[in-house]
Amino acid sequence: MQKIIAIGGGEIGRPGFPVETTSIDKEIISLSGKKNPKILFIPTASSDSESYFEVVKKHFGKRLGCDVDVLYLLKNKQLKSEIEKKILSSDIIYVGGGNTLRMMKIWRKLGIDKILLKARDKGIVLSGISAGAICWFSFGLSDSLLFSNKNAPMIKVRGLDFIKFLFCPHYDFEKKREPELRKIMKKTSGIAIAVENCCAIEIIDNSYRIISSKKTAKAYKVYWKDKKYFKEEILKKKDFTPIKKLVRPTPHPPCGGHP
Numbered sequence: 551m552q553k554i555i556a557i558g559g560g561e562i563g564r565p566g567f568p569v570e571t572t573s574i575d576k577e578i579i580s581l582s583g584k585k586n587p588k589i590l591f592i593p594t595a596s597s598d599s600e601s602y603f604e605v606v607k608k609h610f611g612k613r614l615g616c617d618v619d620v621l622y623l624l625k626n627k628q629l630k631s632e633i634e635k636k637i638l639s640s641d642i643i644y645v646g647g648g649n650t651l652r653m654m655k656i657w658r659k660l661g662i663d664k665i666l667l668k669a670r671d672k673g674i675v676l677s678g679i680s681a682g683a684i685c686w687f688s689f690g691l692s693d694s695l696l697f698s699n700k701n702a703p704m705i706k707v708r709g710l711d712f713i714k715f716l717f718c719p720h721y722d723f724e725k726k727r728e729p730e731l732r733k734i735m736k737k738t739s740g741i742a743i744a745v746e747n748c749c750a751i752e753i754i755d756n757s758y759r760i761i762s763s764k765k766t767a768k769a770y771k772v773y774w775k776d777k778k779y780f781k782e783e784i785l786k787k788k789d790f791t792p793i794k795k796l797v798r799p800t801p802h803p804p805c806g807g808h809p
Contacts, residue, residue: 648681
């Protein structure tokens with residue numbers, strides 16, 4: 551069974567910032583089916599940030615009652631068998647934000663991509679925010695190049711391909727996201743899921759729904775059709791909808807279409 555929650559962005563209580571995604575994070579915990587699940591934080595995208603882990607430990611551990619562990623892939627050299635045991639003995643995987651491109655290169659080099667596929671097939675809850683949301687999709691709109699060049703454009707980064715869309719986080723939070731996504735999608739077939747901060751797409755097997763920790767937070771379906779660009783809000787519903795309905799272009803697009 552595939553269980554994925556991909557969060558567009560938001561804070562979980564780092565010093566000087568509020569806690570914004572609690573209701574989404576509670577849904578991640580609920581999906582595990584356990585009251586006090588084992589959650590494994592993977593901070594590869596933030597270069598194994600220990601301070602990030604402390605924030606995650608406080609939020610998911612002290613606030614939400616999880617048994618929190620961390621998988622450092624850069625600081626600690628471990629046998630692949632040890633890494634696999636750690637991942638597959640977890641109830642939840644939570645991947646942090648940061649440099650998506652670098653993270654995916656490291657994962658592929660170490661074989662983490664194949665272990666996470668096993669985790670998915672085992673029914674372990676896969677979740678994350680920003681880079682940690684992009685990774686579950688075929689592609690993501692990433693600002694990875696900005697880490698070394700503040701004038702660099704956003705790029706399309708290849709993910710794990712568990713969900714056959716392009717994912718765009720921080721859609722409302724970073725002004726460059728919308729025009730950059732429009733440009734990237736002109737060269738990309740299919741659709742993109744653009745998700746605002748405090749919003750997430752929850753996927754169970756082949757069905758989905760949009761959830762949020764803020765009423766105004768939204769998600770959109772973005773694509774080009776007949777040389778026109780369309781951005782359509784994906785409505786929040788309590789029940790799950792077959793994901794194949796997202797794939798189909800709207801027969802008569804609303805006035806959100808632009809030449």
